[in-house]
Each structure stands twice: as structure tokens, then as C-alpha cells.
Amino acid sequence: MQYSEIMVRYGELSTxxxxxxxxxxxxxxxxxxxxxxxxxxxxxxxxxxxxxFLNGTDYVPVAxxxxxxxxxxxxxxxxxxxxxxxTIKKAVQDVMTDVYHEGLTFKITSKRSDHNFEMDSRELNQxxxxxxxxxxxxxxxxxxxxxxxxxxxxxxxxxxxxxxxIKGAGGLPVGTAGRGxxxxxxxxxxxxxxxxxxxxxxDIEAVHFASPPYTSPGALKKAQDLTRKLTxxxxxxxxxEVPFTEIQEEIKxxxxxxxxxxxxxxxxxRITDRIREERNGLVIINGESLGxxxxxxxxxxxxxxAVTATPIIRPVVTMxxxxxxxIAQKIDTxxxxxxxxxxxCTIFAPDRPKTNPKIKNVExxxxxxxxxxxxxxxxAGIKVTTITPQAEHDEVDDLxxxxx
Numbered sequence: 001m002q003y004s005e006i007m008v009r010y011g012e013l014s015t016x017x018x019x020x021x022x023x024x025x026x027x028x029x030x031x032x033x034x035x036x037x038x039x040x041x042x043x044x045x046x047x048x049x050x051x052x053f054l055n056g057t058d059y060v061p062v063a064x065x066x067x068x069x070x071x072x073x074x075x076x077x078x079x080x081x082x083x084x085x086x087t088i089k090k091a092v093q094d095v096m097t098d099v100y101h102e103g104l105t106f107k108i109t110s111k112r113s114d115h116n117f118e119m120d121s122r123e124l125n126q127x128x129x130x131x132x133x134x135x136x137x138x139x140x141x142x143x144x145x146x147x148x149x150x151x152x153x154x155x156x157x158x159x160x161x162x163x164x165x166i167k168g169a170g171g172l173p174v175g176t177a178g179r180g181x182x183x184x185x186x187x188x189x190x191x192x193x194x195x196x197x198x199x200x201x202x203d204i205e206a207v208h209f210a211s212p213p214y215t216s217p218g219a220l221k222k223a224q225d226l227t228r229k230l231t232x233x234x235x236x237x238x239x240x241e242v243p244f245t246e247i248q249e250e251i252k253x254x255x256x257x258x259x260x261x262x263x264x265x266x267x268x269x270r271i272t273d274r275i276r277e278e279r280n281g282l283v284i285i286n287g288e289s290l291g292x293x294x295x296x297x298x299x300x301x302x303x304x305x306a307v308t309a310t311p312i313i314r315p316v317v318t319m320x321x322x323x324x325x326x327i328a329q330k331i332d333t334x335x336x337x338x339x340x341x342x343x344x345c346t347i348f349a350p351d352r353p354k355t356n357p358k359i360k361n362v363e364x365x366x367x368x369x370x371x372x373x374x375x376x377x378x379x380a381g382i383k384v385t386t387i388t389p390q391a392e393h394d395e396v397d398d399l400x401x402x403x404x
Contacts, residue, residue, distance in 0.1 A: 001079050001091065001094060001095070002059075002079075003054060003059040003077040003078065003079060004053070004054055004078060004079060004080035004160075005051050005052060005053045005054060005077075005078050005080065005160070006051070006052040006054070006059070006062065006063065006066065006075050006076065006077050006078065007049055007050075007051055007052075007075060007076045007077075007078055007160075007162065008031075008045075008049055008050040008051070008052060008066070008072055008074075008075045008168075009049055009072070009073045009074045009075065009076075009168075010023075010024065010027065010049065010050075010071065010072070010073055020047065021047065022176070023071070023172070023173055023176050024045055024046075024047065024050075025045070026071070026173040026174070026175045026176050027045065027050070027069075027071040027072070027173035028043060028045035028050060029175070029235065030069055030070075030071065030173055030174050030175070030234045030235045031043045031045075031050065031052070031066075031069055032235070033231070033234070033235025033236050033388070033389065034065055034066075034068070034069055034231070034232055034233075034234070034235050034389055035052070035062065035065060035066075036388065036389065036390065037065075037389050037390050038057045038061070038062055038065075040054070040055040040056055040057050041053065041054060041055065041057050041062060042055060052066070052075075059077055063075070063077065063166065065232065066166075066168065067166070067167075067168060067169060068169055068232045068233050069168070069169060069173075069232075069233060069234065070169050070170070070171035070172060070173060070174055070198060070199050070201070070233055070234055071168075071169075071170075071171060071172055071173035071174075071176075071201075072168030072169060072170075073167075073168050073170060074165050074166060074167055074168050075165075075166055075168060076151070076162040076163075076164055076165055076166065077162060077164055077166075078153075078160040078161060078162040079091060079095070079160065079161045079162070080158050080159075080160055081158065081159050081160075081161065082158065082159070083114070083117070083154065083155075083157075083158050083159045085118065085119070085127070087159075088128070088152065088159050088161075089127070089128065089131045091159075091161055092108070092128045092131055092132060092150065092152065092161065093131055093132065093134070093135045095150060095161060095163065096132045096135070096136060096139070096148070096150065097135055097136065099148055099163070100136055100139060102138075103140075104139060104140070104147050104148065105139075105140045105141065105142035105146040105147045105148070106132065106139060106140075106141060106142070106146050106147065106148045106149070106150060107141065107142060107143055107146040107148070107149045107150070108124075108125045108128045108129045108132070108150050108152065109125070109149055109150070109151045109152070110122075110124035110125050110128070110151075110152045110153075110154070111151070111152070111153045111154070112124070112153075112154040113153065113154065113155050113156070114154050114155055114156050117154045124152060124154070128150075128152060129141060148163050149163060150162075150163045151163065169199070169233070170199075171198075171199040171200060171201070172199070172200055172201030173201060173234065174198050174201060174202070174203055174204075174233065174234025174235065175201065175203035175234065176201040177200055177201035177202045177203075178202065178203065178281075178282040178283075179202070179203045179204075179205065179279070179280060179281045179282060180197055180202045180203070180204055180205075180276075180281055180282060180283040180284065180285045180313065181204070181205050181207050181240075181272050181275060181276045181279075181281045181283075181284050181285065182194045182197065182204040182205065182206050182207065182285045182286070183207055183268065183272055183284065183285065183286040183287070184206040184207060184208050184223055184226065184227065185208070185209075185223075185287070185343050185345055186208070186219060186222050186223045186226065186337065186341065186343045187287065187337055187343070187345075188287075188321075188324060188325060188328050188333075188334065188337040188338070189287030189288070189289055189316055189324055190226075190286060190287035191226045191229065191230060191287075191328065191331070191333040191337065192287065192315070192316055192324050192327045192328050192331070192333070193285055193286060193287040193313075193314070193315045193316050194206070194230050194285065195230060195233065195327065195331050195333075196315035196316070196327075197285045197313060197315055198230065198233045198234050199233070202283070202285070202313075203234075204230070204237060204285065205237065205238040205239075205240060205275075205279060205281065206223070206226075206227045206230075206237055206238070206239045206240065206387075207240045207242060207271075207272050207275060208220070208223040208224075208239065208240065208241055208242065209242045209244040209268055209271075209343075210241050210242065210243065210244060210245075211243075211244045211245040211248050212245060213245075214245065214248070214342075215341070215342060215343060216341055216342075218339070218341045219341035219342060219343050220241065222336060222337075222339050222341050223239070223343075224239055224385070224387060225336050226333050226336050226337065227239050227387045228387050228388075228389065229331065229332055229333045229336065230331075230333075231387055231388060231389045232389055233331075235389070236386050236387065236388050236389075237386075237387050238384055238385070238386055238387070239384070239385045239386070239387045240275060240382050240383070240384050241382065241383040241384075241385070242271055242275075242378055242379075242381070242382050243377075243378055243381040243382075244267075244268075244378060246374065246377065246378070247264075247267050247374050247378060248264065250369055250374060251263045251264055251267070251369070254365065254368045254369055255365045255368075256365070257351075257352075258352060258353060258354040259354055259357060259361070259362060259365055260353070261300075261345075261353040261354070262300060262303055262304060262353075262354060262357040262362055263362060263365060263366065264345070265300075265304045265345075266303070266304050266306075266307050266362065266366075267371075267374065267375065267378075269284070269304055269305070269307050269308055270307050270308070270371075270375050271375055271378050271379060272284050273307070273308045273310050274375060274379045275379060275382065276310060278379070282311070283310065283311045283312070283313050284308070284310055284311070284312050284313070285312075285313045285314075285315065286312065286313075286314060287314075287315075287316055288301065288314045288316075288317060289314075289316045289317055289318075289319055289321070289324065290317050290318060297355050297356065299355065299356040299357060300354075300355065300356075300357055302359070303357045303358075303359050303362055306359055
């Protein structure tokens with residue numbers, strides 16, 4: 001027998017009261033985006049649960065995709081059978097024979113949404129339980145905590161059988177908490193920060209700073225590949241490429257080397273905040289982790305943060321590097337993050353960056369630059385690309401493969 005559909009149960013959505021349908025509609029949209037790589041799969045969602053109709057698609061990869069989507073508490077693959085007693089009986093016997101091993105306990109749980117069916121739920125439980133004993137006389141029935149709880153649902157169009165209950169990712173559907181701009185460098189930390197924001201329902205847009213010719217097409221492709229890895233948790237993500245060459249050259253020319261990093265990140269923060277404002281975002285998200293590098297001392301964070309009043313979410317701020325790496329490996333971003341392409345944060349990195357930068361000094365250096373003009377030109381030059389779960393191989397991939 002081949003699975004015909006997957007029944008999806010919602011997680012925290014069940015507590016949302018009047019907002020429940022808004023959350024469910026977001027989850028439905030996210031499931032459609034993530035499962036768009038399977039063209040025959042159809043998604044239908046109602047107030048109590050969602051149904052994924054496989055239409056001949058292999059169940060295993062679809063299930064793996066569902067496990068990643070935030071907002072799903074659990075799901076169960078189902079067999080669709082003709083709605084008559086003999087067919088249902090034979091299907092129940094086949095399923096139980098397949099899963100049986102010595103000492104297995106079972107229970108039949110019937111549900112009848114088609115009230116014109118010839119038996120009610122209690123009668124079905126007894127009839128199908130007896131059918132199991134016909135083929136497996138040594139099996140034991142157990143009403144509380146059985147090894148297998150075989151659920152039989154009688155709907156208008158057919159009968160459905162399921163016994164597996166697979167745990168989902170939990171969390172909230174992406175997009176239910178509003179939009180945030182993720183500062184995505186291409187390192188290990190920022191994709192993990194994006195993942196943790198997605199888990200709490202934030203609809204992220206990835207902002208990446210590119211400084212050609214100092215940064216290569218490979219570095220840009222790396223950031224896009226990291227973004228694509230994040231799409232499996234909630235669907236399409238807009239990738240925003242920011243031209244940053246002019247600003248980095250200006251900083252290098254007019255500021256002391258020790259302050260290059262602080263000034264660079266202040267510009268990044270200003271630009272991200274402007275993009276957030278134009279694209280109706282609510283917060284900025286980054287991968288700063290306290291004390292890891294010079295830019296992540298409290299003094300540095302304060303100096304960089306001073307350019308905006310927008311809330312900054314730092315999901316990994318208290319994590320050790322090994323904790324962050326564990327999550328990066330779990331979400332399959334680690335191997336991409338360690339590809340040897342320099343990003344904007346490393347190309348002009350000073351040997352001895354200031355770990356305790358003074359805001360008054362930073363502001364003094366910025367007086368020698370046209371800060372507003374530089375920010376305006378960078379924002380005017382952004383390129384927005386929608387990253388989907390479906391990967392596209394191009395000549396940059398071939399270049400990366402050759403380098404690695």
C-alpha cells in the first residue's frame with residue numbers, strides 16, 4: 001500500500017483564539033512554498049488540521065520537508081481506501097500484519113465524519129478490532145498507551161487509515177510575528193540567527209553587503225546558498241544585495257585602521273535600517289555573539305547600535321561558538337559557511353581592531369565623510385532576488401566546485 005496523503009496537526013496555533021485562521025493561512029502559504037519542489041503535491045488547510053495530498057509523489061522526501069516547517073506540531077501519513085466495510089477490513093488487516101511483531105499492543109480509533117456510513121464509530125472499533133484478531137490471534141489489545149493506535153477516518157469521499165505520528169518542528173509559522181531584516185554575512189553565526197528568528201514566526205529578508213572586486217561572485221553565491229537553506233523552514237526569502245565598495249574605500253581612506261571595523265558596521269546598520277524602513281520591516285536581526293571577536297564586546301555593540309533606535313534581535317548573543325556550530329550543522333548551513341570566500345567584514349579587517357571604541361571618536365571620524373550621501377547611494381543600488389527552495393545550478397556553482 002502507498003500513502004496517499006499526510007494529515008498535519010498544528011502546534012501553538014491551537015492557542016491563538018481569534019487570530020487562529022491568520023496563523024493557519026500563513027502556515028498553509030509556507031507549506032505551499034516549501035513543497036513547491038514537488039509539483040503534484042496539493043495543500044488544503046482548515047481550522048483543525050491540514051491535508052497534504054501526495055497524488056503519487058514519494059512520501060519520504062515530502063515528510064523530510066514537512067519536518068522542517070515551523071508551526072507544525074506533528075503529522076501522520078495516511079492510506080486512502082474505498083469506503084466499504086470489506087475494503088476497510090482488508091486494509092486494516094494488511095497494515096497490522098505489516099507492523100506486527102511479538103508482544104505488540106494495538107488499538108483501533110475510528111472517526112466518522114460521514115454520518116450516513118453504515119456503522120458508527122463504536123461499532124467500527126469493534127468490527128475492525130475483531131478483524132485484526134482474525135489474522136493475528138496472538139496480538140494484544142490495549143486501550144491506554146498501545147504500541148500502535150490505528151486511526152480509521154470515514155469521510156465523504158473515502159476512508160483513511162493512519163498509525164504513525166511524526167513530530168514536527170513546532171514554533172510559529174514564519175510571517176506571523178512580522179518582518180525583520182537579517183544581516184547575512186556568509187559566516188556561521190548569521191544563518192543560525194536567521195533560523196532562530198524564523199522559528200518564532202519572523203518573516204526574514206536577507207541583507208548581504210557585497211564589495212566587488214574585493215569580494216568575489218563566489219562570496220555572493222555563498223550567501224544566496226545560505227539563504228536557500230533557510231527557505232525550507234518557511235518558504236521563499238527575499239535576498240537583498242547591497243553595493244558596499246564605495247563605502248569601504250571611503251572608510252579605509254579617511255579613518256584610522258583600529259576604527260575600520262566599528263565604522264564599517266555602523267554603516268551596515270544604517271543601511272539595513274533604511275532598507276527595513278522602506279520594506280516595512282519591524283526589527284533588525286544579526287548573528288552577534290557576545291565576546292567572540294572585537295566587534296562583539298559590549299562597548300563595540302553600543303557604538304554600532306548608536307546609529308539606530310530600531311530593535312536589534314541577537315538570537316545567538318549568549319551562545320558559545322560550539323553551540324552555534326551544532327545548530328549550523330543541524331540546519332545544514334555549516335559546510336557552506338566555511339567555504340573560503342571573503343566577505344565585507346574580513347577584506348579590510350585590521351590587525352588590532354578597537355575593542356573599546358568611543359562613540360565621540362567614531363562620530364568625529366564620520367564628520368570627514370558624506371555619511372548621508374553614501375547611505376543613500378547604497379540603498380538606491382540594492383538588488384532584490386527572491387530565493388526559493390528549488391536550487392538552480394549555474395556557472396558560479398561550477399567555479400565553486402573547482403575551488404573546493
